[in-house]
Amino acid sequence: MIYAIGDIHGQKTQMDRALALIGADGGTGAEVVFVGDYTDRGPDTRGVIDALIAGVEAGRNWTVLRGNHDRMFTRFVRDGVIDDPQIASGKGWLHPxxxxxxxxxxxxxxxxxxxxxxxxxGLVEEIAKEARAKVPETHLDFLESRPLWHRAEAAIFVHAGIRPGIEMADQEEDDLIWIRNGWLEDTRDHGSMVVHGHTALDHPAHHGNRINIDGGAGYGRPLVPVHFDxxxxHTVHEAGRSLLWPSAE
Incomplete structure (x- = not known):
């Protein structure tokens, strides 16, 4: 039995709600995988990361993966980097x-x-300098040390997805945290169900060979945990579980 939580994006209240739902459904010792993107868009990235660190240090059965927004955050604070070649629009991290x-x-x-x-x-460096003084080193170290993928319960958990046809040991970081093209449209069996986030939807969706659990919390939609029995x-709600059916595509 395992649970997973999609992209949180600074929404600490939604994270607390999702964890409460999991606790009510499976107990406080339930295994939970977080698929990355704890930062950006929402109002309380600091609170989210504080809570994740506290949970891991307390020995909670949590696996906390890394997402592309988490990497952009740490790169900015460390080195003042605002651009990533994976952003097709050319927008930088300090774009609204x-x-x-x-x-x-x-x-x-x-x-x-x-x-x-x-x-x-000049302004970018000034902001980065202040960030280096105010962002705890423990937060940066925590995000930078997160694994990129996790295998459990006949599933692979990852932030964005995988490059189809490539063994997990040979996957590239940029694909694991950024991929869309060549992945979202691929219908082949990957050997295990792949559970991922990164591409925001209105609600978690089962696509047969993959499950996208980014329900758009970064855009104000509810953070809905999923469960594998x-x-x-299933998705998990106040009223209980709902079977997550594969969509007809």
């Missing part, structure tokens, strides 16, 4: 659409009052 500014605000970092993308090199997948 990426949500990095929401993460920095949760740590008390001062930001200009503007809706425009921040790209001025050894044979079937």
């Amino acid at each position: 659409a990426l949500g990095g500014r929401d993460t920095l605000r949760s740590y008390g970092v001062t930001l200009p009052d503007t809706d425009a993308e921040i790209r001025d090199p 050894g044979s079937d997948w």
